[in-house]
Amino acid sequence: MVIGIIGASISGLIAGKRLAEAGHDVTIIEKSRSLGGRLKTVELDNLNLDVGLTHFDVSTNTFGSFVKKQVEKGAIQKWTKDFGLYDGIELFDVDPNSDSRQQYTGTNGLQSLAESMSRWVDIKSEEKAGGLTYIGPDRSKKRSWMINLTDVSVFECDAVIIATSAVDAYGVLQTAQNKTETRRIIRHIDEIRYEGCFSLAATYDNQEVPDWKGIECEKSAIKWISNESSKLDTNQTALVIQSTPEFYRKHAQKSEEEIKELLFEEVSDIIGSWARRPQSTYIENWKYFKTKNPINEYFMELELEDAPLALIGDYLGGSSLENAFVSGYNLSEYWKKKYTEVTA
Numbered sequence: 001m002v003i004g005i006i007g008a009s010i011s012g013l014i015a016g017k018r019l020a021e022a023g024h025d026v027t028i029i030e031k032s033r034s035l036g037g038r039l040k041t042v043e044l045d046n047l048n049l050d051v052g053l054t055h056f057d058v059s060t061n062t063f064g065s066f067v068k069k070q071v072e073k074g075a076i077q078k079w080t081k082d083f084g085l086y087d088g089i090e091l092f093d094v095d096p097n098s099d100s101r102q103q104y105t106g107t108n109g110l111q112s113l114a115e116s117m118s119r120w121v122d123i124k125s126e127e128k129a130g131g132l133t134y135i136g137p138d139r140s141k142k143r144s145w146m147i148n149l150t151d152v153s154v155f156e157c158d159a160v161i162i163a164t165s166a167v168d169a170y171g172v173l174q175t176a177q178n179k180t181e182t183r184r185i186i187r188h189i190d191e192i193r194y195e196g197c198f199s200l201a202a203t204y205d206n207q208e209v210p211d212w213k214g215i216e217c218e219k220s221a222i223k224w225i226s227n228e229s230s231k232l233d234t235n236q237t238a239l240v241i242q243s244t245p246e247f248y249r250k251h252a253q254k255s256e257e258e259i260k261e262l263l264f265e266e267v268s269d270i271i272g273s274w275a276r277r278p279q280s281t282y283i284e285n286w287k288y289f290k291t292k293n294p295i296n297e298y299f300m301e302l303e304l305e306d307a308p309l310a311l312i313g314d315y316l317g318g319s320s321l322e323n324a325f326v327s328g329y330n331l332s333e334y335w336k337k338k339y340t341e342v343t344a
């Protein structure tokens with residue numbers, strides 16, 4: 001079948017890759033110029049810094065075997081088993097309560113992982129899906145669905161996968177013509193809530209690279225400090241500082257300069273006054289950083305035999321990178337069994 005996937009992040013890319021390998025004709029529509037969604041890497045002073053997800057661990061075999069292959073290919077590296085801890089008063093080199101799980105990261109920014117996963121499918125980037133039109137069984141057109149793109153063109157396909165945040169999925173789905181079933185799904189995803197955060201990247205000149213990899217912070221406006229230099233082959237110091245959701249809620253209306261100042265003040269209290277004198281900076285405003293109340297199933301499907309449609313993403317089954325991956329993987333397994341022999 002011709003499958004149109006909306007969203008080129010980990011869930012859409014893994015589903016697309018596996019369905020393409022099974023013989024389907026897959027196109028991914030992505031509104032941004034770059035791929036990866038919340039896997040976002042920016043270049044600052046020639047260093048690739050992760051301003052989205054900075055690292056992850058592994059719990060399931062499904063994700064574990066994917067990560068193992070990516071480590072062998074050199075796209076992912078083992079980073080560390082221990083982070084530091086700032087408890088609001090004191091900084092510990094190693095979190096005394098750490099369960100020492102292996103943490104992974106990209107070898108040159110995590111966004112390149114998304115780029116390497118896109119090889120198996122066609123990508124239409126800088127194309128926003130504005131809505132969906134259900135053609136139905138008595139159709140004069142060949143395909144069951146039309147994905148309406150905001151440049152007024154359409155993409156016709158037999159099946160649709162929406163691999164975006166719940167908020168974006170809601171926007172796309174509510175335009176679909178078929179009322180009853182889409183309403184059931186819309187009701188579910190309308191309840192999903194997200195937390196936001198700011199991610200501040202900073203490079204430093206003439207500053208020795210710290211010997212810790214990252215610091216988890218408690219009782220602070222900062223949630224996490226990543227020593228990005230420790231992932232790269234460089235002598236230049238580069239940090240990524242993530243705010244707490246509480247800080248985000250309180251300061252979301254402030255200017256970027258004010259937010260930077262507040263975060264630099266806080267980080268210098270934790271790691272030293274040098275941290276408030278960056279060479280270059282970049283700030284990202286993540287309105288949809290993490291789901292607060294995920295749905296307890298890995299994917300949702302519209303039950304229309306002649307017009308398959310499914311939703312995947314990290315708000316289904318959990319709220320992590322691994323969940324997003326397993327969500328896309330599980331749907332692809334299910335659709336491969338359901339549709340491949342008959343239609344591919």
Ligand SMILES: Cc1cc2nc3c(=O)[nH]c(=O)nc-3n(C[C@H](O)[C@H](O)[C@H](O)COP(=O)(O)OP(=O)(O)OC[C@H]3O[C@@H](n4cnc5c(N)ncnc54)[C@H](O)[C@@H]3O)c2cc1C
Pocket residue numbers: 006007008009010011012029030031032035036037038039051052053054055056127128129130163164165168169172197199242286288289290312313314315319320321322324
């Ligand atoms: C700062 C930060 C830190 C994080 N830290 C961690 C962590 O420590 N551990 C962890 O497990 N996870 C973490 N996460 C979460 C993790 O990054 C996400 O769970 C995961 O990347 C979500 O992937 P996804 O496939 O669900 O979709 P997303 O990454 O949300 O991507 C959706 C894609 O859909 C596209 N899109 C949306 N609407 C449309 C449309 N209408 N038309 C076309 N394209 C569209 C978007 O542009 C985007 O590319 C973090 C995230 C952030 C931002």
